[in-house]
Amino acid sequence: MCIDEQLLSSYLDGELCEPYKSQTEEHLSYCAACRARLDKLTAVRDLVKLSSPSDEKLSEGRDKVYALLEKKYLGEKKKHISFIRRRFEVSFPAMITSAAAVVVIFVGGFVLFGTNSHQTSEIVPSFNVQAGTDNVRFVSNRDQGLDSYSLEEILKYLDSKGYEVDISIKGLKPLEHKDGKATSLE
Numbered sequence: 001m002c003i004d005e006q007l008l009s010s011y012l013d014g015e016l017c018e019p020y021k022s023q024t025e026e027h028l029s030y031c032a033a034c035r036a037r038l039d040k041l042t043a044v045r046d047l048v049k050l051s052s053p054s055d056e057k058l059s060e061g062r063d064k065v066y067a068l069l070e071k072k073y074l075g076e077k078k079k080h081i082s083f084i085r086r087r088f089e090v091s092f093p094a095m096i097t098s099a100a101a102v103v104v105i106f107v108g109g110f111v112l113f114g115t116n117s118h119q120t121s122e123i124v125p126s127f128n129v130q131a132g133t134d135n136v137r138f139v140s141n142r143d144q145g146l147d148s149y150s151l152e153e154i155l156k157y158l159d160s161k162g163y164e165v166d167i168s169i170k171g172l173k174p175l176e177h178k179d180g181k182a183t184s185l186e
Contacts, residue, residue, distance in 0.1 A: 003027055003034050012041050 003011075003024060010016050011024045028035050053061075090098075158165055 002031060005037075008034065008038055009041060012038065012045065 007016070007020070007024065011021065016024060028038060155165060
């Protein structure tokens, strides 16, 4: 089996490492077809090396390219200014005339196409609501306050909500024991 082109090119460039290098050399020693292909690749490589330009020719070409670029893009040429970056100079009378024209057009639009009462009623709805006993409902009545509830009902409600209530009555003093603590009347 003969050596493929990629392996032969790597051998020619000196990029093969052992054991592939020694196997390739052994194969080239007895295979005339692979030696002929290696000779052709060597001839192409030598031809490319001879046809490559010298450093002097490269520097001359580089200088020509730089001169062309400098002449075309950096030379003294009137630059094209875009519409957005253009500078507009307007005289004072022209500016006043333009402002007056805008005002005339604005006022003329209202005079010719202004709104009248018929148009306004179509655009904005009107509301004519009067408050009275027919359309007002009282949410709370001042007659129904805490006075309508008994003390027991108020205490039960507060107890259901988790409040602790201490009741004292004016003019009534709690009973005291001999040790100085107050007692409750249960």
